[in-house]
Amino acid sequence: MKVQQRFPAGADVEVDELLADVAAADRLEFGDERVVDFLVRFARRLLAPAVARRFPELASLGFFLRRGEIAKALANARTAEDALRFPRGLVFHVPPANVDTIFVYSWALSALAGNPNVVRISSRSAGAASTVLQELDAALAEADPVIARTQRMITYGRDDAVTAALSAACELRVVWGGDRSVAELRKHPLAPQARDLTFPDRASFAAISVEGWRAASPERRREAVTGFYNDSYWFDQAACSSPRTLFWVGDQAAARAAQDEFRALLAEVVAAKRFVVEPAMAVQKRVSAYGVAAEGQATAIRFDGNAVATLDLVEPAAVPREWLGVGTFPQAGLADLAEFAAVVRRKDQTLSTFGFDRAELLDLARLLGGRGIDRIVPFGSALSFAATWDGYDLVAEFSRLTTVAL
Secondary structure (H helix, E strand, O other): OOEEEEEEEEEEEEEHHHHHHHHHOOOOOOOOOOHHHHHHHHHHHHHHHHHHHOOHHHHHHHHHHOOHHHEEEEEEEOOOOOOEEOOOOOOEEEOOOOOOOHHHHHHHHHHHHOOOEEOOOOOOOOHHHHHHHHHHHHHHHOHHHHHHHHHHEEEEEOOHHHHHHHHHOOOOEEEEHHHHHHHOOOOOOOOOEEEEEEOOOOOOEEEEEHHHHHHHHHHHHHHHHHHHHHHHHHHHHHHOOOOEEEEOOOOHHHHHHHHHHHHHHHHHHHHHHHOOOHHHHHHHHHHHHHHHOOOOOOEEEEEEEEEEEEEEEOOOOHOOOOOOOOOOEEEEEEHHHHHHHHOOOOOOOEEEOOOOOOHHHHHHHHHOOOOOOEEEEOOOOOOOOOOOOOOOHHHHHOEEEEOOOO
């Protein structure tokens, strides 16, 4: 049962040997400065112009791991005088292959909580993920040796024996991916005191206030569309927080002109960004779009080249939650945000918005009452990871409390 060691880079190793090494390693503390220093150095490497230009998503990761942002995440988990916060124990992370950087956020927060970690990296991960691993190994040269002893990233094929061994040894198993991935991992039992932290299939949306759009300046509208582009086209619209349906909230007669302007601006931004849709993806989008129409859920379809497709839904409740292909946007009109609340399900995660005021969004959150939508963010922030994700306070999840009463 050998696994490939990706970080620290090294020869293939037996999984039992790897687990024994991690178990015998030095203990880290919650908020350990050795981990903080390592992550800050790593962040600087990601923010270097050569890396950030090639992979803009790594610049976002670099900002997330700046010293000030780390301090905020740790400060939010500080406890009262009668409780002490400690690491949870060995954490086994199983991230998806289709979002190249999500494993770093998960692992970094767990390491900051003081945990030893084993992260499974998909053999299909490439591009940004490969760059992350290279920069991690480069940053290790200046790190305290405890980092290499407690933090491991590995790759192995479909080997149930390896997954079972790692699952049995961990205190917390973190599973990112589809519902099927979560179900498959749960076939492997955990120790009685251990548990799962799962991030299964989610759907996300965008909403524009028609009144807010009309009141915005041309410059502000273009900024909004650029933010929408970043939310949608990074990761090929496949991230759980990428908007897959666009709702226009307000007067629907005015919305029609706003929709035409929005679509034209989006086509301009896509062209300026030089986003290329491969032929296979272009075919996928058409098959998906016409499939929605064939099911009676859409009344009109428009293609602006291969990069932008919009579908007019017959009603808001007809929203398709599956991925239809990058740059495919079903859209529907709503009288108000209360009507949106009626559409929401528990699996719905992020609502990215433009043109609403804070009071409107707070009212929506209260109306939803935790039944769905864990994040409400402005355009351009849908993919911005935070220490609170899917309704979980991750730093708290990665740690445990000991209370002391006198």
